Amino acid sequence: MQPKTNPPPQREPLSLRQRLILALLTPLIVILASSSIFDYQLAKKTANRAHDQALADNVFDLESHIKRQNPSPTLDLTEEAEAMLRSNAPDMLYFSVSDSSGKVLAGDTDLPKTHSQKGEQVEFRDGIYQDKAVRIASYRANIRNQEFQIVVLETTEKRQQASSRILTAMVIPNLAVILATMLAVIFGVRQGLLPLREVEHDIAVRSANDLHEIELSGTPSEIRPMLHRLNELFALVRESVEVQQRFIADAAHQLRTPLAGLQTQLDLATSEGAFSNNVERLQLIEESTARIGHLLTQLLTYARAETSNAIKANFEPVQLNLLAENSASIFLDAALAKNIDLGFEISPATTLGFPWMLQEALSNLIDNAIRYTPPGGIITVRSSSADKQACIEVEDSGPGIPDEHLKHVFERFYRIPGSPGHGCGLGLAIVSEIVQLHGARIDLEKSPQSGLRIRISFQALA
Numbered sequence: 001m002q003p004k005t006n007p008p009p010q011r012e013p014l015s016l017r018q019r020l021i022l023a024l025l026t027p028l029i030v031i032l033a034s035s036s037i038f039d040y041q042l043a044k045k046t047a048n049r050a051h052d053q054a055l056a057d058n059v060f061d062l063e064s065h066i067k068r069q070n071p072s073p074t075l076d077l078t079e080e081a082e083a084m085l086r087s088n089a090p091d092m093l094y095f096s097v098s099d100s101s102g103k104v105l106a107g108d109t110d111l112p113k114t115h116s117q118k119g120e121q122v123e124f125r126d127g128i129y130q131d132k133a134v135r136i137a138s139y140r141a142n143i144r145n146q147e148f149q150i151v152v153l154e155t156t157e158k159r160q161q162a163s164s165r166i167l168t169a170m171v172i173p174n175l176a177v178i179l180a181t182m183l184a185v186i187f188g189v190r191q192g193l194l195p196l197r198e199v200e201h202d203i204a205v206r207s208a209n210d211l212h213e214i215e216l217s218g219t220p221s222e223i224r225p226m227l228h229r230l231n232e233l234f235a236l237v238r239e240s241v242e243v244q245q246r247f248i249a250d251a252a253h254q255l256r257t258p259l260a261g262l263q264t265q266l267d268l269a270t271s272e273g274a275f276s277n278n279v280e281r282l283q284l285i286e287e288s289t290a291r292i293g294h295l296l297t298q299l300l301t302y303a304r305a306e307t308s309n310a311i312k313a314n315f316e317p318v319q320l321n322l323l324a325e326n327s328a329s330i331f332l333d334a335a336l337a338k339n340i341d342l343g344f345e346i347s348p349a350t351t352l353g354f355p356w357m358l359q360e361a362l363s364n365l366i367d368n369a370i371r372y373t374p375p376g377g378i379i380t381v382r383s384s385s386a387d388k389q390a391c392i393e394v395e396d397s398g399p400g401i402p403d404e405h406l407k408h409v410f411e412r413f414y415r416i417p418g419s420p421g422h423g424c425g426l427g428l429a430i431v432s433e434i435v436q437l438h439g440a441r442i443d444l445e446k447s448p449q450s451g452l453r454i455r456i457s458f459q460a461l462a
Contacts, residue, residue, distance in 0.1 A: 016196075020189045028181050036174045040167060047162045051154075055137040056122040058085060058152050062097055063141045066105075066148055073099060073146065075106035090161075094129065094153040100146065111151050114138040129153055195220050199227065211238045263289055315438075317461055320349040320392045321383040323359050328381075331366050339375045342366075345382045349390035351458035353438045361434040362392055364427040365454055369396040378449060390460040397449035406444060431456075 014022070062085075065077045075097050077085075086093050096107035112127055114136065122139045134153045141148045195218070202214060213231040216224055266285060269275065275282035324346050335342035351358075362381075369379045373396045382393040401409055410432040431454075435442045440458045447453040 043166045091155040315352040321346045341378045349385035350461040351390040365394040373398040393455040395447045395453040397451040400452045
């Protein structure tokens with residue numbers, strides 16, 4: 001079996017701004033680079049032509065010193081004149097003058113052999129002399145029907161220095177142009193995309209229930225079709241939310257009415273002695289009716305928690321300690337019926353949220369604790385505020401939750417196998433929805449009594 005290989009990470013696609021900058025800068029940089037290379041070659045060629053002209057002047061200067069005398073011609077060049085000719089710092093200059101037979105009349109005798117064509121033009125070429133790059137100028141002079149070969153060599157240090165100066169003089173301005181162009185393009189793209197940022201900000205600052213249409217006037221024509229489709233989507237979502245809220249209200253009314261009628265008929269039948277001979281059956285019917293009512297309440301609460309994302313902007317200050325006090329009157333009888341010690345450790349704690357939802361979350365935690373804590377157990381409800389956090393906490397001495405089930409208990413309709421009671425598996429799912437809606441955090445851990453401690457931490461209201 002071949003080992004599994006992780007797929008290579010996918011690269012993030014370029015943003016619209018990056019694509020625009022890349023599309024604009026790439027041709028500009030190519031044009032500037034091409035222009036710089038062309039200008040550099042042209043400037044270098046012009047500088048080399050000037051150096052070649054100076055080298056040609058040296059050739060003609062040597063020609064002017066050739067004297068045809070009997071029995072042989074000579075080069076009338078004094079030591080001072082030769083020293084001046086060779087003074088070409090930082091370059092070295094070499095020359096030779098030879099007659100038609102190849103005899104060197106003056107100068108250096110080991111220069112490379114050259115064969116110039118007859119004519120009035122000096123011929124130039126590159127070469128190597130004494131392991132140095134040189135520029136060679138050769139000329140075939142005709143003096144009184146006698147030919148002479150004049151060769152002048154010059155090292156290329158001045159040419160290289162001139163090329164470096166030309167390159168520097170061209171690169172720095174071109175880099176400045178490229179930098180200025182880049183800044184202009186980036187600024188232009190940023191300014192051009194400001195309408196998109198404004199639309200993004202308009203959507204980002206909305207609450208979940210703010211589904212009004214985006215104003216299209218003043219927006220670029222390129223994004224108006226997209227915004228128009230987005231407005232259509234907002235309209236569909238508004239309609240969907242309204243339909244869901246109407247359904248929840250109708251379901252609450254339609255389901256609770258027959259359930260209340262069923263409970264009334266059951267009470268009447270009991271008062272008439274219909275179950276006097278079978279008390280156990282009456283007890284089972286009452287438990288089933290209570291379970292149906294509890295399930296109905298949980299389902300409606302869960303649905304309201306999901307749709308309440310649309311009215312998150314209506315948060316108000318909520319005193320968690322008052323919610324805990326209200327829970328005492330709600331669950332005290334149920335705890336006493338199971339011989340459970342339900343205690344409260346209450347300290348002031350305030351946060352922003354929906355009071356009814358936070359009360360429902362706390363009620364679900366206490367209800368679960370009573371359901372799963374055995375008779376004679378202990379349940380403690382706490383509220384506290386510290387380190388900019390407001391907390392509510394329910395701790396019990398029940399069986400707790402095994403580690404392998406901790407990640408599943410917030411799923412809808414999930415119940416731990418073998419759990420006692422007749423829960424519907426929605427209690428902690430409802431709590432999780434409410435916690436997420438309020439931007440809070442829920443923590444589950446073992447209590448010192450080997451049971452379960454559930455803490456919900458909110459941002460405290462100063």
